Amino acid sequence: MIRGPEEFAAFTTIETDVVVVGAGAVGIATALELAGAGVRVALIESGLERTDQAAQDLATLDSHQDDYFHARSELTVRRQVGGTTALWGGRCVKFDPIDFEDRPITARAPWPIGDDDIAPYRQRACDWAGCGQAKFNAREIPEIADNSMVVGLPDGAVRTTDLERWALPTRFGREYRGALRDAPTLTLWTGLTCTEIVTTEAGDAVDHLVVKTLAGRQGRVVARDYIIATGGLEATRLLMVSDRHHPAGLGNAGGHLGHWYMSHVEARVARVHFNTDKVIHAYERDRDGVYVRRRFTFDPQLLRDAGMPNAAVWLVNPAISDPSHGSGILSGVYLTLISPFGRFLLAAAIREAHTKRAGSPRVLAHLRNIVRDLFPSIRFAVTFPYARFVRRGRKAPGFFVKSADNTYALHYHGEHLPHWESRVELTDERDALGMRRIRTHMHFSEDDLVSVRKAVGLIDEHLRRHGAGSVEWLSDDVEGLVREYLGEMGGFHQVGTTRMSVAPEDGVVDANLQVHGVRGLYIASTSVLPTSSQANPTLLGIALGVRLADHIARVRAQRRRSDSRTA
Secondary structure (H helix, E strand, C coil): CCHHHHHHHCCCCEEEEEECCCHHHHHHHHHHHHHHHHCCEEEEEEEEECCCHHHHHHCCCCCCCCCCCCHHHHHCCEEEHHHHHHHHEEECCCCCHHCCCCCHHHHCCCCCCCHHHHHHHEEEEEEEHHHCCCCCCCCCHHHHHHHCEEECCCCEEEEEEEEECCCCCCHHHHHCCHHHHHHHCCCEECCCEEEEEEEEECCCCEEEEEEEEECCCEEEEEECEEECCHHHHHHHHHHHHCCCCCCCCCCCCCCCCCCCCEEEEEECCCCECCCCECCCCEECCCCCCCCCEEEEEEEEHHHHCCCCCCCEEEEEEECCCCHCCCCCCHHHHHHHCCHHCCCCCCCCCHHHHHCCCCCCCCCCHHHHHHHCCHHHHHCCCCCCCHHHHHHHCCCCCCCCCCCCCCEEEEEEEECCCCCCCCCEEEEEEEECCCCEEEEEECCCCHHHHHHHHHHHHHHHHHHHHCCCCEEEEECHHHHHHHHHHHHCEEECCCCCCCCCCCHHHHHEEEECCCCCCCCCCCCCHHHHHCCCCCCCCCCHHHHHHHHHHHHHHHHHHEEEHHHHCCC
16 A cells, blocks of 8 residues: 555554665565565655655755765655665676675674675565576676686686676666555555654663654654664664664664765776777676676685775776767767756766766767767667667666777776764754754775775786786876765765674674664664675665565564464
């Protein structure tokens, strides 16, 4: 059942077995898993089924936000059913076993679980995301196993067989609307914002949630278990403002709430020249039609020995905003994206990343590229829109232009090391419902910046050793380029601010995502991850939500059996 804010009367109390706050990817998967186990679930979403500016404004960061490294909230958060899956490109990547290890470079952020705890839930997470088999290496996929990213280049300390997968793309609000409407034990409430978690006076359990509509009606939600799945920053904010009986915020006995804020280190500082044109520069597809892409990655032992953060590097098109690339296809895409029509084709964040440039667009130069490259440009203008927007089933996640001289730009995507001073804090500014807003302070250290040079340098060594090619740096000041690229690039992946830990003094939630010291209160968000990996966190977030649903369903079944024996 789906109910809107107009159906919520003032002073209403919603009673249920489990309440899930936040109907993004993690919240929807968790709620439907619980409903499938016969649990009564109330799924509470601040936004509506479609984008609503008034709801979106509730997620706006403090007006005095001046974080150089943090993107604007309208690019990183979407308050509506489906959450940020309304914005994402659908890229699905798994965390690697080394990410869960105790490593010197992440010694202040130990994981209480390991890869073995996640592996049983990875396929179910892939099913929810719609990205096919939970196989993330080309050698595991027979139809592409015998192909090499670069002919004659073997795997070694640097590898080229690891994959990322792409969802349909799956817009969770649209994809699972029918399931949310028809699940007999689930009610989705839209337009209801949880503004406070109220604990008992003793502070060791939740008494109720305060929920409000934008029209000013207030009520409560009472449940046996409470799951906060509002996304990284919003989950952190909700714990911080719920300070009625916990002055420092819920789960903050160790002082970690809001600290260790991580995103990823991203940069384009080099290009690679291959000595052959036999290069897989674009997407491949597996037997199910799922798009996959190869990346340069690094052997775990190399990462341990070198003390390097985990990272992946992949081939990309040259910057489409610079007409010196000479490609009519790239110029045509650029002009389309900066036109009024462009906002219908790509999410704002992705569109900005591709079109941002200093100075005004060089429209005439781009038009000259199209004229010189007319027939390939026309062919692309017909075939790609069909594959991207019209074709039934899986849509093309993007496109690549083959380089005439076997030279490609490189994109680095690496682990952001955990830093105490990288944090989120409450401010005195309040939103329309009276909740205090937050401000971010994203911190990158010299080690984060230097990691890019190390990783790309190892790729250069590997290529030269095997006579496959070489890397050319775009500047002698590599770290300066990294810092420049990171400007406004943080905050898209919100990790670390409610991190999991064995003991309350080391984090905010335990290995089962329960807030330390508050019985029955769980955080299902990427903010619980102690480290950030090279991977986008969405797939792992879904896996953790599925794991949590199994845990709660199992505990409830044990409780019923115990009650029946004592009756």
